[in-house]
Amino acid sequence: MHPNMICEELHSALRTIAAKYAQDQICVVMDEEVAGKGKSIVESRWNVLCMPVSEEDKSLETVQRIWDFLFAHGITRRGLLICIGGGVLTDIGGFAAATYKRGVDYLNVPTTLLAMIDASSGGKTGINYGGLKNSIGCFDPPVETLICPDWLKSLPANQWLSGFGEMLKTGLVSESALWYQLLQYDLEKMDSEALKPLIAQCVAAKKRIVEADPKEEGLRKVLNFGHTFGHALEEISIQKSDVSSPPLLHGYAVVYGMIAELYLSVVKLRCPKEPLQQLTQVMLHYYGKPQCKCSDREALVALMQQDKKNERTAQINCTLIQDIGLPLINQVITPEEAHEALEYLFSL
Amino acid sequence: MHPNMICEELHSALRTIAAKYAQDQICVVMDEEVAGKGKSIVESRWNVLCMPVSEEDKSLETVQRIWDFLFAHGITRRGLLICIGGGVLTDIGGFAAATYKRGVDYLNVPTTLLAMIDASSGGKTGINYGGLKNSIGCFDPPVETLICPDWLKSLPANQWLSGFGEMLKTGLVSESALWYQLLQYDLEKMDSEALKPLIAQCVAAKKRIVEADPKEEGLRKVLNFGHTFGHALEEISIQKSDVSSPPLLHGYAVVYGMIAELYLSVVKLRCPKEPLQQLTQVMLHYYGKPQCKCSDREALVALMQQDKKNERTAQINCTLIQDIGLPLINQVITPEEAHEALEYLFSL
Numbered sequence: 001m002h003p004n005m006i007c008e009e010l011h012s013a014l015r016t017i018a019a020k021y022a023q024d025q026i027c028v029v030m031d032e033e034v035a036g037k038g039k040s041i042v043e044s045r046w047n048v049l050c051m052p053v054s055e056e057d058k059s060l061e062t063v064q065r066i067w068d069f070l071f072a073h074g075i076t077r078r079g080l081l082i083c084i085g086g087g088v089l090t091d092i093g094g095f096a097a098a099t100y101k102r103g104v105d106y107l108n109v110p111t112t113l114l115a116m117i118d119a120s121s122g123g124k125t126g127i128n129y130g131g132l133k134n135s136i137g138c139f140d141p142p143v144e145t146l147i148c149p150d151w152l153k154s155l156p157a158n159q160w161l162s163g164f165g166e167m168l169k170t171g172l173v174s175e176s177a178l179w180y181q182l183l184q185y186d187l188e189k190m191d192s193e194a195l196k197p198l199i200a201q202c203v204a205a206k207k208r209i210v211e212a213d214p215k216e217e218g219l220r221k222v223l224n225f226g227h228t229f230g231h232a233l234e235e236i237s238i239q240k241s242d243v244s245s246p247p248l249l250h251g252y253a254v255v256y257g258m259i260a261e262l263y264l265s266v267v268k269l270r271c272p273k274e275p276l277q278q279l280t281q282v283m284l285h286y287y288g289k290p291q292c293k294c295s296d297r298e299a300l301v302a303l304m305q306q307d308k309k310n311e312r313t314a315q316i317n318c319t320l321i322q323d324i325g326l327p328l329i330n331q332v333i334t335p336e337e338a339h340e341a342l343e344y345l346f347s348l
Numbered sequence: 349m350h351p352n353m354i355c356e357e358l359h360s361a362l363r364t365i366a367a368k369y370a371q372d373q374i375c376v377v378m379d380e381e382v383a384g385k386g387k388s389i390v391e392s393r394w395n396v397l398c399m400p401v402s403e404e405d406k407s408l409e410t411v412q413r414i415w416d417f418l419f420a421h422g423i424t425r426r427g428l429l430i431c432i433g434g435g436v437l438t439d440i441g442g443f444a445a446a447t448y449k450r451g452v453d454y455l456n457v458p459t460t461l462l463a464m465i466d467a468s469s470g471g472k473t474g475i476n477y478g479g480l481k482n483s484i485g486c487f488d489p490p491v492e493t494l495i496c497p498d499w500l501k502s503l504p505a506n507q508w509l510s511g512f513g514e515m516l517k518t519g520l521v522s523e524s525a526l527w528y529q530l531l532q533y534d535l536e537k538m539d540s541e542a543l544k545p546l547i548a549q550c551v552a553a554k555k556r557i558v559e560a561d562p563k564e565e566g567l568r569k570v571l572n573f574g575h576t577f578g579h580a581l582e583e584i585s586i587q588k589s590d591v592s593s594p595p596l597l598h599g600y601a602v603v604y605g606m607i608a609e610l611y612l613s614v615v616k617l618r619c620p621k622e623p624l625q626q627l628t629q630v631m632l633h634y635y636g637k638p639q640c641k642c643s644d645r646e647a648l649v650a651l652m653q654q655d656k657k658n659e660r661t662a663q664i665n666c667t668l669i670q671d672i673g674l675p676l677i678n679q680v681i682t683p684e685e686a687h688e689a690l691e692y693l694f695s696l
Binding site: 060064067068071074076077098099100101102103124125126129130132134135136137138139140215216306309310314 | 408412415416419422424425446447448449450451472473474477478480482483484485486487488563564654657658662
């Protein structure tokens with residue numbers, strides 16, 4: 001399994017790894033929004049492609065653009081693709097690398113909290129297809145993920161909150177000590193120094209899980225907590241988004257999804273009510289209520305029935321928790337239960 | 349590593365494996381040319397997609413068609429895709445399965461000699477992209493490959509010869525006993541019963557090599573013998589093909605490629621001349637001379653410089669042999685040497 005390196009000196013860490021490759025065989029794809037700092041850490045000899053990276057760009061067309069870029073620079077199987085950006089970029093870049101000439105090495109430099117905690121490690125790559133999130137992709141780990149919390153200093157508040165949502169999930173499925181530390185972290189201040197030890201704990205917790213089950217055959221599904229409802233909420237919001245109302249950020253969707261799934265954990269597994277109450281407090285204080293109409297509920301349930309995490313068609317599959325740090329995978333939810341959980345979520 | 353089963357009773361072998369999956373989670377993609385026999389071996393409950401499958405169909409669009417088919421039938425990660433057809437179909441089907449929801453199981457039923465010997469086992473999946481053969485894809489082995497030589501009874505002569513080309517290659521890179529048995533096989537008769545033990549030997553030889561090096565990091569490159577020149581010849585012929593002149597079949601291209609690479613093996617590695625003379629005899633008797641003009645040579649060399657087997661840009665990388673059964677990988681060929689080998693090939 002690949003390492004996740006938390007590093008202070010990104011430029012030198014990057015150069016050390018890149019030294020293992022022929023320098024004309026190194027390509028970089030970069031979110032154009034981080035191009036300023038991004039360009040300062042790459043060598044001038046490397047080929048760079050700056051791209052716009054929104055959820056709508058997470059498409060086969062963007063993958064083709066990266067393939068074309070690699071072909072244009074004559075990258076061989078011994079090449080390296082460096083992906084600098086958020087989770088959307090590292091997911092797409094990883095998929096392009098995994099399928100270019102049957103696989104070239106790639107390295108992730110996550111620039112958002114969400115990507116540091118979640119997307120940039122663990123080897124899940126992919127794109128959205130047929131209206132479904134991450135429905136095409138493969139498992140292929142990066143050779144390295146270089147996590148540098150310095151990027152967070154210029155990160156907008158909503159992106160902080162999005163990443164923090166995945167941190168909260170990691171706490172809930174792994175250990176109560178981490179959960180309570182996260183609840184004590186002062187989100188108002190958004191202090192990246194104070195967050196570092198928590199990032200390190202979340203990354204280590206994820207790493208333990210992914211190493212034990214890289215292809216999500218069992219254990220790894222604990223990381224899907226909050227994601228059955230979360231993905232459906234996210235997809236609906238993408239379908240309905242326009243210039244004036246941007247789609248829901250992933251971590252927000254996961255927080256809302258966790259509320260629904262904690263509710264079901266309480267109802268179905270007698271999970272204590274404290275984590276649901278605590279997360280509800282955090283949600284109301286920082287994230288705000290989810291913006292979904294009652295009329296969306298049918299569509300949400302239908303989307304959940306198509307989720308790729310399901311083992312059988314039209315059956316909704318969830319990870320729930322019995323208590324903090326005690327997740328239970330493969331819990332089947334009826335459409336009625338899904339409606340009840342959505343009712344609860346939208347009533348808050 | 350997955351098994352390769354040589355079976356007489358295809359229908360029952362298929363049913364036994366399929367019994368491990370929910371029956372509504374089984375999909376079949378089938379070359380429309382084998383639909384008659386193909387449909388007789390699949391269960392009526394399975395979802396079937398019949399498609400035209402030529403080299404030009406080995407495209408991203410065809411992969412999308414298979415993804416859409418799998419989505420339309422609500423196939424989950426626990427599903428199974430059965431691929432019934434030649435190498436083009438099993439390559440595309442395998443790639444679609446490897447990337448659908450980050451990977452579903454797939455099973456190959458090769459219907460051509462070429463697919464039995466080569467494409468349908470070993471886990472190389474892919475499509476043509478950007479004018480380059482198999483330039484996008486990944487390594488993902490099928491859960492099983494069911495080889496039934498009965499299909500060969502209705503196979504056209506040129507398809508027999510194409511598959512036999514890969515058998516000849518297997519002989520040259522693995523052992524002289526197999527090579528001499530292949531030379532003794534009476535190709536005029538095209539007797540599938542007599543070919544069975546030779547198919548079994550070729551499949552076993554490939555299996556040993558692929559198991560030792562599934563991702564082609566070293567040893568597996570011996571199987572690329574004849575393919576550096578072969579792929580270039582094949583690509584040129586695809587570019588120039590039209591209704592009246594179909595493109596070169598893969599195994600023909602490999603035979604021509606082996607002539608060029610045997611020539612270089614003699615010149616550069618002092619390989620004995622016998623295999624070159626023997627293969628030239630077989631070529632002239634059965635395959636005919638390659639149809640390429642002198643003016644194509646520059647384009648052929650340029651294509652070889654872009655081959656995905658190369659470790660560095662613009663460097664031509666070949667597998668050569670020191671003698672029958674003694675291959676040498678990663679041999680660098682200069683453009684001048686490539687021209688010389690083409691000159692020899694086209695002078696025959």
